[in-house]
Amino acid sequence: MTRSYIPLNSLRAFEAAARLLSFTKASKELNVTHAAISQQVKALEQHLKCRLFIRISRGLMLTAEGESLLPILNDSFDRIANTLDRFSDGQMREKMKIGVVGTFAIGWLLPRLENFRRLHPHVDVLLSTHNNQVDSVAEGLDYAIRYGSGAWHGTGAQFLCDAPLSPLCCPALGAQLRDPGDLHRFTLLRSYRRDEWSTWFSSVGASAPSLSQHFMMFDSSLTMLQAAQAGAGIALAPATMFNHLLEDGRIVQPFSQSVSLGGYWLTRLQSRVETAAMRDFSAWLLATIAAEASSAPGG
CATH class of the missing domain: 1.10.10.10 (Winged helix-like DNA-binding domain superfamily/Winged helix DNA-binding domain)
Structure with missing residues (x-):
């Protein structure tokens, strides 16, 4: 016809x-x-x-x-x-939507994201943050960066970095801490995981918190650290994600010991086909983390 x-x-x-x-x-x-x-x-x-x-x-x-x-x-x-x-300078622009757990976004990604934009100016990154509860289908995400063990149903996960947890607090409280046992006198700040503090105390050979110990629970390490800065208690959080607070003295790390209960992962739905922009971002992310790890003391 x-x-x-x-x-x-x-x-x-x-x-x-x-x-x-x-x-x-x-x-x-x-x-x-x-x-x-x-x-x-x-x-x-x-x-x-x-x-x-x-x-x-x-x-x-x-x-x-x-x-x-x-x-x-x-x-x-x-x-x-x-x-x-979407065409610019003879090249089609690509959009990529990424959901990032807030702690990793503030503590690692945002300070380095401009470097990715310089290397890949044709990729428009649409960034949203979450508190580790994310629905990639409903939100239409290409990638989600999450904290955990790497096991999420129907999801492929690429390990990014470990996130060891250490006690963090304001300088005024830190000055009152000489050994781990001193922590029993203060409010302990934690995430939704009940075993974090008991695991940390066990790792340093100290007695676990008693039933009378006062806890405050948070759904985000960012809000937990806000409370710690205000003197509300001692947070157990990934110190490497809060270097900016440690460096300017807003918080201190009274004990060097840490415990690892999970890490950060780059995830995507197994049904999601990778685009060129996604491959560019994944390669940049992994290469940057590897380069910083190798240049760090002891790396």
């Missing part, structure tokens, strides 16, 4: 006139004459063998056929425009 092609100008003229319900406004938008719009619409109607407009006293009204055609053209022209907007 021979396919009959419709001139793009006719479709564009109809779309503008139908959206604005005016040949005059459409002519101004497309920078052509009123007569040109009228002729293009008439040619389209002849091609389709149906009327698309009805003239009324106040201007134009779409027929049922015109109403069915307009949203299809709206979507098609929007998609064309969005695709053309």
Whole structure:
């Protein structure tokens, strides 16, 4: 069967006139004459063998056929425009949506993300943060960076780095701590995992917290450290993610001992096919972490 092609100008003229319900406004938008719009619409109607407009006293009204055609053209022209907007300097821009657990975003990723942008200027990174509870399907994520063991159903996971937990607190409380047993006199701040503090105490050979020990639970290490800075208690958190607070003295690490209960992982749904932008980001992320690990003392 021979396919009959419709001139793009006719479709564009109809779309503008139908959206604005005016040949005059459409002519101004497309920078052509009123007569040109009228002729293009008439040619389209002849091609389709149906009327698309009805003239009324106040201007134009779409027929049922015109109403069915307009949203299809709206979507098609929007998609064309969005695709053309993605071209820059002869290269198509790519969008990549990443959900990042807030502690890793603040403590590691954001200070280094500009380096990725310089190396890959064609990739637009759309970043959102979460508190380790994330739905990659509902949020349409390409990647999710999460804390844990690396085992998530239907998800591929690439290990990024360990996140050992250490006691962290404000300087005023830190000055009162001489040995791990002193921690029993203070409020202990923890995440949703009940075994974090008991595991840490066991690792340093100290007695576990008693039943009377006061705890405060947080769903984010970021808010936990805000509480620690305010003197609310002693946090157990990944010290390497809070170097900026340690360096400027807003918090201190009274004991060097740490315990590892998980790490950070780059994850994606197994059903999600990697794009070129995703491969660029993954390669940059792993290479940067490896380079910093090898240059660190003892690396």
